[in-house]
Amino acid sequence: MPLVNNKVSDECTVSTDKSLTDAKALVESLIKVVACHRHLASCVGGCTDTLQLRDELRQTRERALKLAVSICAHLTKALRDKSLPPDHRRHCELLWVGFSSSLELLHIDMCKVFKMADNFTLANNISLVQTGLQGGGSEVAARALSLPDLNQVESTAPPADLEGQERCSLEQDISQMDHMIDDMETKVNVLRWMVEPQGALLPLGSTDSLSLALLSVDEECPRTEEGPKHLCQRSHVFALILLCAVVAVAATLSICIVLFT
Incomplete structure:
Protein backbone atom coordinates (compact mmCIF):
# COMPACT_ATOMS: atom_id res chain seq x y z
CA MET A 1 0.00 0.00 0.00
CA VAL A 195 -17.91 30.65 -16.55
CA GLU A 196 -20.86 30.50 -14.18
CA PRO A 197 -20.97 33.28 -11.57
CA GLN A 198 -21.21 32.22 -7.98
CA GLY A 199 -22.03 33.92 -4.72
CA ALA A 200 -24.94 34.78 -2.49
CA LEU A 201 -27.82 36.69 -4.04
CA LEU A 202 -28.44 40.22 -2.82
CA PRO A 203 -31.38 40.58 -0.44
CA LEU A 204 -34.46 42.27 -1.80
CA GLY A 205 -34.05 45.31 0.40
CA SER A 206 -30.30 45.70 -0.05
CA THR A 207 -30.39 48.72 -2.35
CA ASP A 208 -32.37 51.92 -2.12
CA SER A 209 -33.46 51.87 -5.76
CA LEU A 210 -34.74 48.33 -5.53
CA SER A 211 -36.59 49.12 -2.32
CA LEU A 212 -38.24 52.13 -3.92
CA ALA A 213 -39.23 50.02 -6.91
CA LEU A 214 -40.80 47.39 -4.69
CA LEU A 215 -42.65 50.05 -2.70
CA SER A 216 -44.03 51.62 -5.88
CA VAL A 217 -45.22 48.24 -7.12
CA ASP A 218 -46.91 47.56 -3.79
CA GLU A 219 -48.68 50.91 -3.89
CA GLU A 220 -49.90 50.52 -7.46
CA CYS A 221 -51.10 46.92 -7.18
CA PRO A 222 -54.09 45.95 -4.98
CA ARG A 223 -53.44 43.78 -1.95
CA THR A 224 -55.65 40.94 -3.18
CA GLU A 225 -54.36 38.20 -5.41
CA GLU A 226 -56.91 39.04 -8.13
CA GLY A 227 -55.81 42.68 -8.33
CA PRO A 228 -53.14 42.37 -11.09
CA LYS A 229 -55.49 40.23 -13.18
CA HIS A 230 -58.24 42.86 -12.95
CA LEU A 231 -55.80 45.60 -13.91
CA CYS A 232 -54.72 43.65 -16.99
CA GLN A 233 -58.33 43.02 -18.00
CA ARG A 234 -59.21 46.70 -17.63
CA SER A 235 -56.26 47.73 -19.74
CA HIS A 236 -57.26 45.27 -22.47
CA VAL A 237 -60.86 46.54 -22.47
CA PHE A 238 -59.69 50.15 -22.66
CA ALA A 239 -57.38 49.36 -25.58
CA LEU A 240 -60.20 47.55 -27.40
CA ILE A 241 -62.62 50.48 -26.92
CA LEU A 242 -59.99 52.93 -28.14
CA LEU A 243 -59.30 50.81 -31.23
CA CYS A 244 -63.04 50.60 -32.05
CA ALA A 245 -63.38 54.39 -31.70
CA VAL A 246 -60.48 54.96 -34.11
CA VAL A 247 -62.00 52.55 -36.64
CA ALA A 248 -65.42 54.26 -36.35
CA VAL A 249 -63.91 57.73 -36.89
CA ALA A 250 -61.97 56.49 -39.91
CA ALA A 251 -65.09 54.87 -41.42
CA THR A 252 -67.12 58.06 -40.88
CA LEU A 253 -64.51 60.20 -42.54
CA SER A 254 -64.29 57.87 -45.54
CA ILE A 255 -68.11 57.91 -45.97
CA CYS A 256 -68.16 61.71 -45.79
CA ILE A 257 -65.45 61.98 -48.41
CA VAL A 258 -67.36 59.65 -50.74
CA LEU A 259 -70.68 61.56 -50.30
CA PHE A 260 -69.29 65.04 -50.82
CA THR A 261 -67.10 64.25 -53.81
Missing part, protein backbone atom coordinates in the same frame (compact mmCIF):
# COMPACT_ATOMS: atom_id res chain seq x y z
CA PRO A 2 1.60 3.32 -1.04
CA LEU A 3 2.36 5.81 1.67
CA VAL A 4 0.75 9.24 1.45
CA ASN A 5 2.62 12.24 2.77
CA ASN A 6 -0.20 14.20 4.39
CA LYS A 7 2.14 16.98 5.46
CA VAL A 8 3.15 17.78 1.88
CA SER A 9 -0.48 17.59 0.73
CA ASP A 10 -1.60 20.00 3.46
CA GLU A 11 1.20 22.42 2.63
CA CYS A 12 0.20 22.42 -1.05
CA THR A 13 -3.43 23.05 -0.14
CA VAL A 14 -2.49 25.93 2.16
CA SER A 15 -0.21 27.37 -0.50
CA THR A 16 -2.97 27.15 -3.11
CA ASP A 17 -5.48 28.78 -0.79
CA LYS A 18 -3.06 31.61 0.00
CA SER A 19 -2.32 32.13 -3.70
CA LEU A 20 -6.05 32.27 -4.45
CA THR A 21 -6.63 34.75 -1.62
CA ASP A 22 -3.79 36.95 -2.85
CA ALA A 23 -5.12 36.86 -6.41
CA LYS A 24 -8.61 37.81 -5.22
CA ALA A 25 -7.22 40.75 -3.24
CA LEU A 26 -5.24 41.93 -6.27
CA VAL A 27 -8.26 41.72 -8.57
CA GLU A 28 -10.40 43.67 -6.10
CA SER A 29 -7.69 46.34 -5.89
CA LEU A 30 -7.53 46.52 -9.68
CA ILE A 31 -11.31 46.95 -9.95
CA LYS A 32 -11.14 49.84 -7.47
CA VAL A 33 -8.27 51.50 -9.34
CA VAL A 34 -10.00 51.08 -12.73
CA ALA A 35 -13.17 52.64 -11.32
CA CYS A 36 -11.17 55.62 -10.01
CA HIS A 37 -9.38 55.96 -13.35
CA ARG A 38 -12.73 55.99 -15.16
CA HIS A 39 -13.95 58.76 -12.86
CA LEU A 40 -10.85 60.84 -13.55
CA ALA A 41 -11.01 60.13 -17.30
CA SER A 42 -14.52 61.59 -17.46
CA CYS A 43 -13.06 65.00 -16.48
CA VAL A 44 -10.62 65.22 -19.39
CA GLY A 45 -11.64 68.00 -21.77
CA GLY A 46 -13.91 69.66 -19.20
CA CYS A 47 -13.54 72.76 -17.09
CA THR A 48 -11.80 70.77 -14.33
CA ASP A 49 -9.10 69.49 -16.68
CA THR A 50 -5.68 70.61 -15.42
CA LEU A 51 -2.08 69.48 -15.32
CA GLN A 52 -2.76 68.03 -11.89
CA LEU A 53 -5.59 65.91 -13.30
CA ARG A 54 -3.32 64.59 -16.05
CA ASP A 55 -0.68 63.75 -13.44
CA GLU A 56 -3.29 61.98 -11.29
CA LEU A 57 -4.41 60.01 -14.33
CA ARG A 58 -0.81 59.00 -14.97
CA GLN A 59 -0.30 57.79 -11.40
CA THR A 60 -3.59 55.90 -11.37
CA ARG A 61 -2.81 54.31 -14.74
CA GLU A 62 0.64 53.24 -13.59
CA ARG A 63 -0.86 51.71 -10.47
CA ALA A 64 -3.41 49.80 -12.56
CA LEU A 65 -0.75 48.51 -14.97
CA LYS A 66 1.43 47.38 -12.10
CA LEU A 67 -1.46 45.45 -10.59
CA ALA A 68 -2.39 44.02 -14.00
CA VAL A 69 1.10 42.61 -14.56
CA SER A 70 1.11 40.96 -11.14
CA ILE A 71 -2.41 39.52 -11.56
CA CYS A 72 -1.65 38.24 -15.05
CA ALA A 73 1.39 36.33 -13.83
CA HIS A 74 -0.54 35.03 -10.82
CA LEU A 75 -3.60 33.74 -12.65
CA THR A 76 -1.76 32.53 -15.73
CA LYS A 77 0.45 30.30 -13.60
CA ALA A 78 -2.56 28.95 -11.73
CA LEU A 79 -4.79 28.29 -14.75
CA ARG A 80 -2.01 26.57 -16.69
CA ASP A 81 -1.44 24.19 -13.78
CA LYS A 82 -3.25 20.98 -14.73
CA SER A 83 -3.00 19.65 -11.17
CA LEU A 84 -5.09 22.53 -9.81
CA PRO A 85 -8.20 21.26 -7.95
CA PRO A 86 -11.52 21.87 -9.73
CA ASP A 87 -12.83 24.22 -7.03
CA HIS A 88 -9.72 26.38 -7.16
CA ARG A 89 -9.78 26.36 -10.95
CA ARG A 90 -13.41 27.53 -10.90
CA HIS A 91 -12.51 30.43 -8.62
CA CYS A 92 -9.48 31.30 -10.73
CA GLU A 93 -11.65 31.39 -13.84
CA LEU A 94 -14.05 33.77 -12.10
CA LEU A 95 -11.13 36.01 -11.14
CA TRP A 96 -9.82 35.78 -14.70
CA VAL A 97 -13.12 36.99 -16.13
CA GLY A 98 -13.21 39.92 -13.70
CA PHE A 99 -9.58 40.70 -14.43
CA SER A 100 -9.92 40.63 -18.22
CA SER A 101 -13.12 42.70 -18.09
CA SER A 102 -11.37 45.32 -15.95
CA LEU A 103 -8.49 45.43 -18.41
CA GLU A 104 -10.86 46.07 -21.29
CA LEU A 105 -12.51 48.95 -19.41
CA LEU A 106 -9.10 50.39 -18.57
CA HIS A 107 -8.02 50.09 -22.21
CA ILE A 108 -11.18 51.88 -23.39
CA ASP A 109 -10.64 54.73 -20.92
CA MET A 110 -6.97 55.06 -21.87
CA CYS A 111 -7.86 55.37 -25.55
CA LYS A 112 -10.57 57.88 -24.64
CA VAL A 113 -8.11 60.00 -22.65
CA PHE A 114 -5.63 59.84 -25.54
CA LYS A 115 -8.20 61.13 -28.04
CA MET A 116 -9.69 63.73 -25.70
CA ALA A 117 -6.27 65.09 -24.80
CA ASP A 118 -5.53 65.42 -28.50
CA ASN A 119 -8.71 67.45 -29.11
CA PHE A 120 -8.66 69.51 -25.90
CA THR A 121 -5.22 70.90 -25.09
CA LEU A 122 -4.53 72.60 -21.80
CA ALA A 123 -2.67 75.37 -23.61
CA ASN A 124 -6.01 76.58 -24.95
CA ASN A 125 -8.36 76.92 -21.97
CA ILE A 126 -11.12 78.36 -24.15
CA SER A 127 -11.60 75.03 -25.91
CA LEU A 128 -12.41 73.22 -22.65
CA VAL A 129 -16.07 72.31 -22.18
CA GLN A 130 -17.83 74.18 -19.38
CA THR A 131 -19.44 71.23 -17.66
CA GLY A 132 -20.25 73.10 -14.46
CA LEU A 133 -18.21 70.73 -12.29
CA GLN A 134 -16.03 72.09 -9.52
CA GLY A 135 -13.08 70.72 -7.62
CA GLY A 136 -10.41 68.26 -8.62
CA GLY A 137 -9.96 64.52 -8.45
CA SER A 138 -7.27 64.36 -5.78
CA GLU A 139 -9.54 62.41 -3.42
CA VAL A 140 -10.34 59.90 -6.16
CA ALA A 141 -6.68 59.49 -7.09
CA ALA A 142 -5.78 59.07 -3.41
CA ARG A 143 -8.30 56.22 -3.11
CA ALA A 144 -6.85 54.57 -6.20
CA LEU A 145 -3.31 54.82 -4.85
CA SER A 146 -4.38 53.77 -1.33
CA LEU A 147 -3.10 57.00 0.17
CA PRO A 148 -4.68 59.02 2.97
CA ASP A 149 -4.24 62.32 1.15
CA LEU A 150 -2.65 62.90 -2.24
CA ASN A 151 -2.08 66.61 -1.68
CA GLN A 152 0.10 65.98 1.37
CA VAL A 153 2.23 63.42 -0.45
CA GLU A 154 2.76 65.60 -3.52
CA SER A 155 4.74 68.66 -2.50
CA THR A 156 5.97 69.55 -5.99
CA ALA A 157 3.76 70.87 -8.78
CA PRO A 158 3.52 68.95 -12.07
CA PRO A 159 5.99 70.10 -14.74
CA ALA A 160 4.81 72.52 -17.39
CA ASP A 161 5.57 70.10 -20.24
CA LEU A 162 3.60 67.29 -18.60
CA GLU A 163 0.97 67.29 -21.34
CA GLY A 164 3.46 66.34 -24.06
CA GLN A 165 5.18 63.78 -21.86
CA GLU A 166 1.85 62.29 -20.86
CA ARG A 167 0.83 61.82 -24.48
CA CYS A 168 3.96 59.81 -25.29
CA SER A 169 3.69 57.80 -22.08
CA LEU A 170 0.00 57.10 -22.64
CA GLU A 171 0.66 55.88 -26.17
CA GLN A 172 3.29 53.45 -24.87
CA ASP A 173 0.97 52.22 -22.12
CA ILE A 174 -1.84 51.60 -24.63
CA SER A 175 0.56 49.56 -26.75
CA GLN A 176 1.66 47.62 -23.66
CA MET A 177 -1.97 46.97 -22.77
CA ASP A 178 -2.72 45.67 -26.29
CA HIS A 179 0.23 43.31 -26.06
CA MET A 180 -0.82 42.11 -22.61
CA ILE A 181 -4.40 41.37 -23.71
CA ASP A 182 -3.20 39.46 -26.78
CA ASP A 183 -0.69 37.53 -24.69
CA MET A 184 -3.39 36.64 -22.15
CA GLU A 185 -5.69 35.26 -24.83
CA THR A 186 -2.83 33.18 -26.21
CA LYS A 187 -1.69 31.65 -22.92
CA VAL A 188 -5.06 31.07 -21.23
CA ASN A 189 -8.26 30.08 -22.96
CA VAL A 190 -11.14 30.85 -20.60
CA LEU A 191 -14.49 31.27 -22.33
CA ARG A 192 -16.40 33.95 -20.45
CA TRP A 193 -19.83 32.65 -21.38
CA MET A 194 -18.89 29.25 -19.97
Whole structure:
Protein backbone atom coordinates (compact mmCIF):
# COMPACT_ATOMS: atom_id res chain seq x y z
CA MET A 1 0.00 0.00 0.00
CA PRO A 2 1.60 3.32 -1.04
CA LEU A 3 2.36 5.81 1.67
CA VAL A 4 0.75 9.24 1.45
CA ASN A 5 2.62 12.24 2.77
CA ASN A 6 -0.20 14.20 4.39
CA LYS A 7 2.14 16.98 5.46
CA VAL A 8 3.15 17.78 1.88
CA SER A 9 -0.48 17.59 0.73
CA ASP A 10 -1.60 20.00 3.46
CA GLU A 11 1.20 22.42 2.63
CA CYS A 12 0.20 22.42 -1.05
CA THR A 13 -3.43 23.05 -0.14
CA VAL A 14 -2.49 25.93 2.16
CA SER A 15 -0.21 27.37 -0.50
CA THR A 16 -2.97 27.15 -3.11
CA ASP A 17 -5.48 28.78 -0.79
CA LYS A 18 -3.06 31.61 0.00
CA SER A 19 -2.32 32.13 -3.70
CA LEU A 20 -6.05 32.27 -4.45
CA THR A 21 -6.63 34.75 -1.62
CA ASP A 22 -3.79 36.95 -2.85
CA ALA A 23 -5.12 36.86 -6.41
CA LYS A 24 -8.61 37.81 -5.22
CA ALA A 25 -7.22 40.75 -3.24
CA LEU A 26 -5.24 41.93 -6.27
CA VAL A 27 -8.26 41.72 -8.57
CA GLU A 28 -10.40 43.67 -6.10
CA SER A 29 -7.69 46.34 -5.89
CA LEU A 30 -7.53 46.52 -9.68
CA ILE A 31 -11.31 46.95 -9.95
CA LYS A 32 -11.14 49.84 -7.47
CA VAL A 33 -8.27 51.50 -9.34
CA VAL A 34 -10.00 51.08 -12.73
CA ALA A 35 -13.17 52.64 -11.32
CA CYS A 36 -11.17 55.62 -10.01
CA HIS A 37 -9.38 55.96 -13.35
CA ARG A 38 -12.73 55.99 -15.16
CA HIS A 39 -13.95 58.76 -12.86
CA LEU A 40 -10.85 60.84 -13.55
CA ALA A 41 -11.01 60.13 -17.30
CA SER A 42 -14.52 61.59 -17.46
CA CYS A 43 -13.06 65.00 -16.48
CA VAL A 44 -10.62 65.22 -19.39
CA GLY A 45 -11.64 68.00 -21.77
CA GLY A 46 -13.91 69.66 -19.20
CA CYS A 47 -13.54 72.76 -17.09
CA THR A 48 -11.80 70.77 -14.33
CA ASP A 49 -9.10 69.49 -16.68
CA THR A 50 -5.68 70.61 -15.42
CA LEU A 51 -2.08 69.48 -15.32
CA GLN A 52 -2.76 68.03 -11.89
CA LEU A 53 -5.59 65.91 -13.30
CA ARG A 54 -3.32 64.59 -16.05
CA ASP A 55 -0.68 63.75 -13.44
CA GLU A 56 -3.29 61.98 -11.29
CA LEU A 57 -4.41 60.01 -14.33
CA ARG A 58 -0.81 59.00 -14.97
CA GLN A 59 -0.30 57.79 -11.40
CA THR A 60 -3.59 55.90 -11.37
CA ARG A 61 -2.81 54.31 -14.74
CA GLU A 62 0.64 53.24 -13.59
CA ARG A 63 -0.86 51.71 -10.47
CA ALA A 64 -3.41 49.80 -12.56
CA LEU A 65 -0.75 48.51 -14.97
CA LYS A 66 1.43 47.38 -12.10
CA LEU A 67 -1.46 45.45 -10.59
CA ALA A 68 -2.39 44.02 -14.00
CA VAL A 69 1.10 42.61 -14.56
CA SER A 70 1.11 40.96 -11.14
CA ILE A 71 -2.41 39.52 -11.56
CA CYS A 72 -1.65 38.24 -15.05
CA ALA A 73 1.39 36.33 -13.83
CA HIS A 74 -0.54 35.03 -10.82
CA LEU A 75 -3.60 33.74 -12.65
CA THR A 76 -1.76 32.53 -15.73
CA LYS A 77 0.45 30.30 -13.60
CA ALA A 78 -2.56 28.95 -11.73
CA LEU A 79 -4.79 28.29 -14.75
CA ARG A 80 -2.01 26.57 -16.69
CA ASP A 81 -1.44 24.19 -13.78
CA LYS A 82 -3.25 20.98 -14.73
CA SER A 83 -3.00 19.65 -11.17
CA LEU A 84 -5.09 22.53 -9.81
CA PRO A 85 -8.20 21.26 -7.95
CA PRO A 86 -11.52 21.87 -9.73
CA ASP A 87 -12.83 24.22 -7.03
CA HIS A 88 -9.72 26.38 -7.16
CA ARG A 89 -9.78 26.36 -10.95
CA ARG A 90 -13.41 27.53 -10.90
CA HIS A 91 -12.51 30.43 -8.62
CA CYS A 92 -9.48 31.30 -10.73
CA GLU A 93 -11.65 31.39 -13.84
CA LEU A 94 -14.05 33.77 -12.10
CA LEU A 95 -11.13 36.01 -11.14
CA TRP A 96 -9.82 35.78 -14.70
CA VAL A 97 -13.12 36.99 -16.13
CA GLY A 98 -13.21 39.92 -13.70
CA PHE A 99 -9.58 40.70 -14.43
CA SER A 100 -9.92 40.63 -18.22
CA SER A 101 -13.12 42.70 -18.09
CA SER A 102 -11.37 45.32 -15.95
CA LEU A 103 -8.49 45.43 -18.41
CA GLU A 104 -10.86 46.07 -21.29
CA LEU A 105 -12.51 48.95 -19.41
CA LEU A 106 -9.10 50.39 -18.57
CA HIS A 107 -8.02 50.09 -22.21
CA ILE A 108 -11.18 51.88 -23.39
CA ASP A 109 -10.64 54.73 -20.92
CA MET A 110 -6.97 55.06 -21.87
CA CYS A 111 -7.86 55.37 -25.55
CA LYS A 112 -10.57 57.88 -24.64
CA VAL A 113 -8.11 60.00 -22.65
CA PHE A 114 -5.63 59.84 -25.54
CA LYS A 115 -8.20 61.13 -28.04
CA MET A 116 -9.69 63.73 -25.70
CA ALA A 117 -6.27 65.09 -24.80
CA ASP A 118 -5.53 65.42 -28.50
CA ASN A 119 -8.71 67.45 -29.11
CA PHE A 120 -8.66 69.51 -25.90
CA THR A 121 -5.22 70.90 -25.09
CA LEU A 122 -4.53 72.60 -21.80
CA ALA A 123 -2.67 75.37 -23.61
CA ASN A 124 -6.01 76.58 -24.95
CA ASN A 125 -8.36 76.92 -21.97
CA ILE A 126 -11.12 78.36 -24.15
CA SER A 127 -11.60 75.03 -25.91
CA LEU A 128 -12.41 73.22 -22.65
CA VAL A 129 -16.07 72.31 -22.18
CA GLN A 130 -17.83 74.18 -19.38
CA THR A 131 -19.44 71.23 -17.66
CA GLY A 132 -20.25 73.10 -14.46
CA LEU A 133 -18.21 70.73 -12.29
CA GLN A 134 -16.03 72.09 -9.52
CA GLY A 135 -13.08 70.72 -7.62
CA GLY A 136 -10.41 68.26 -8.62
CA GLY A 137 -9.96 64.52 -8.45
CA SER A 138 -7.27 64.36 -5.78
CA GLU A 139 -9.54 62.41 -3.42
CA VAL A 140 -10.34 59.90 -6.16
CA ALA A 141 -6.68 59.49 -7.09
CA ALA A 142 -5.78 59.07 -3.41
CA ARG A 143 -8.30 56.22 -3.11
CA ALA A 144 -6.85 54.57 -6.20
CA LEU A 145 -3.31 54.82 -4.85
CA SER A 146 -4.38 53.77 -1.33
CA LEU A 147 -3.10 57.00 0.17
CA PRO A 148 -4.68 59.02 2.97
CA ASP A 149 -4.24 62.32 1.15
CA LEU A 150 -2.65 62.90 -2.24
CA ASN A 151 -2.08 66.61 -1.68
CA GLN A 152 0.10 65.98 1.37
CA VAL A 153 2.23 63.42 -0.45
CA GLU A 154 2.76 65.60 -3.52
CA SER A 155 4.74 68.66 -2.50
CA THR A 156 5.97 69.55 -5.99
CA ALA A 157 3.76 70.87 -8.78
CA PRO A 158 3.52 68.95 -12.07
CA PRO A 159 5.99 70.10 -14.74
CA ALA A 160 4.81 72.52 -17.39
CA ASP A 161 5.57 70.10 -20.24
CA LEU A 162 3.60 67.29 -18.60
CA GLU A 163 0.97 67.29 -21.34
CA GLY A 164 3.46 66.34 -24.06
CA GLN A 165 5.18 63.78 -21.86
CA GLU A 166 1.85 62.29 -20.86
CA ARG A 167 0.83 61.82 -24.48
CA CYS A 168 3.96 59.81 -25.29
CA SER A 169 3.69 57.80 -22.08
CA LEU A 170 0.00 57.10 -22.64
CA GLU A 171 0.66 55.88 -26.17
CA GLN A 172 3.29 53.45 -24.87
CA ASP A 173 0.97 52.22 -22.12
CA ILE A 174 -1.84 51.60 -24.63
CA SER A 175 0.56 49.56 -26.75
CA GLN A 176 1.66 47.62 -23.66
CA MET A 177 -1.97 46.97 -22.77
CA ASP A 178 -2.72 45.67 -26.29
CA HIS A 179 0.23 43.31 -26.06
CA MET A 180 -0.82 42.11 -22.61
CA ILE A 181 -4.40 41.37 -23.71
CA ASP A 182 -3.20 39.46 -26.78
CA ASP A 183 -0.69 37.53 -24.69
CA MET A 184 -3.39 36.64 -22.15
CA GLU A 185 -5.69 35.26 -24.83
CA THR A 186 -2.83 33.18 -26.21
CA LYS A 187 -1.69 31.65 -22.92
CA VAL A 188 -5.06 31.07 -21.23
CA ASN A 189 -8.26 30.08 -22.96
CA VAL A 190 -11.14 30.85 -20.60
CA LEU A 191 -14.49 31.27 -22.33
CA ARG A 192 -16.40 33.95 -20.45
CA TRP A 193 -19.83 32.65 -21.38
CA MET A 194 -18.89 29.25 -19.97
CA VAL A 195 -17.91 30.65 -16.55
CA GLU A 196 -20.86 30.50 -14.18
CA PRO A 197 -20.97 33.28 -11.57
CA GLN A 198 -21.21 32.22 -7.98
CA GLY A 199 -22.03 33.92 -4.72
CA ALA A 200 -24.94 34.78 -2.49
CA LEU A 201 -27.82 36.69 -4.04
CA LEU A 202 -28.44 40.22 -2.82
CA PRO A 203 -31.38 40.58 -0.44
CA LEU A 204 -34.46 42.27 -1.80
CA GLY A 205 -34.05 45.31 0.40
CA SER A 206 -30.30 45.70 -0.05
CA THR A 207 -30.39 48.72 -2.35
CA ASP A 208 -32.37 51.92 -2.12
CA SER A 209 -33.46 51.87 -5.76
CA LEU A 210 -34.74 48.33 -5.53
CA SER A 211 -36.59 49.12 -2.32
CA LEU A 212 -38.24 52.13 -3.92
CA ALA A 213 -39.23 50.02 -6.91
CA LEU A 214 -40.80 47.39 -4.69
CA LEU A 215 -42.65 50.05 -2.70
CA SER A 216 -44.03 51.62 -5.88
CA VAL A 217 -45.22 48.24 -7.12
CA ASP A 218 -46.91 47.56 -3.79
CA GLU A 219 -48.68 50.91 -3.89
CA GLU A 220 -49.90 50.52 -7.46
CA CYS A 221 -51.10 46.92 -7.18
CA PRO A 222 -54.09 45.95 -4.98
CA ARG A 223 -53.44 43.78 -1.95
CA THR A 224 -55.65 40.94 -3.18
CA GLU A 225 -54.36 38.20 -5.41
CA GLU A 226 -56.91 39.04 -8.13
CA GLY A 227 -55.81 42.68 -8.33
CA PRO A 228 -53.14 42.37 -11.09
CA LYS A 229 -55.49 40.23 -13.18
CA HIS A 230 -58.24 42.86 -12.95
CA LEU A 231 -55.80 45.60 -13.91
CA CYS A 232 -54.72 43.65 -16.99
CA GLN A 233 -58.33 43.02 -18.00
CA ARG A 234 -59.21 46.70 -17.63
CA SER A 235 -56.26 47.73 -19.74
CA HIS A 236 -57.26 45.27 -22.47
CA VAL A 237 -60.86 46.54 -22.47
CA PHE A 238 -59.69 50.15 -22.66
CA ALA A 239 -57.38 49.36 -25.58
CA LEU A 240 -60.20 47.55 -27.40
CA ILE A 241 -62.62 50.48 -26.92
CA LEU A 242 -59.99 52.93 -28.14
CA LEU A 243 -59.30 50.81 -31.23
CA CYS A 244 -63.04 50.60 -32.05
CA ALA A 245 -63.38 54.39 -31.70
CA VAL A 246 -60.48 54.96 -34.11
CA VAL A 247 -62.00 52.55 -36.64
CA ALA A 248 -65.42 54.26 -36.35
CA VAL A 249 -63.91 57.73 -36.89
CA ALA A 250 -61.97 56.49 -39.91
CA ALA A 251 -65.09 54.87 -41.42
CA THR A 252 -67.12 58.06 -40.88
CA LEU A 253 -64.51 60.20 -42.54
CA SER A 254 -64.29 57.87 -45.54
CA ILE A 255 -68.11 57.91 -45.97
CA CYS A 256 -68.16 61.71 -45.79
CA ILE A 257 -65.45 61.98 -48.41
CA VAL A 258 -67.36 59.65 -50.74
CA LEU A 259 -70.68 61.56 -50.30
CA PHE A 260 -69.29 65.04 -50.82
CA THR A 261 -67.10 64.25 -53.81
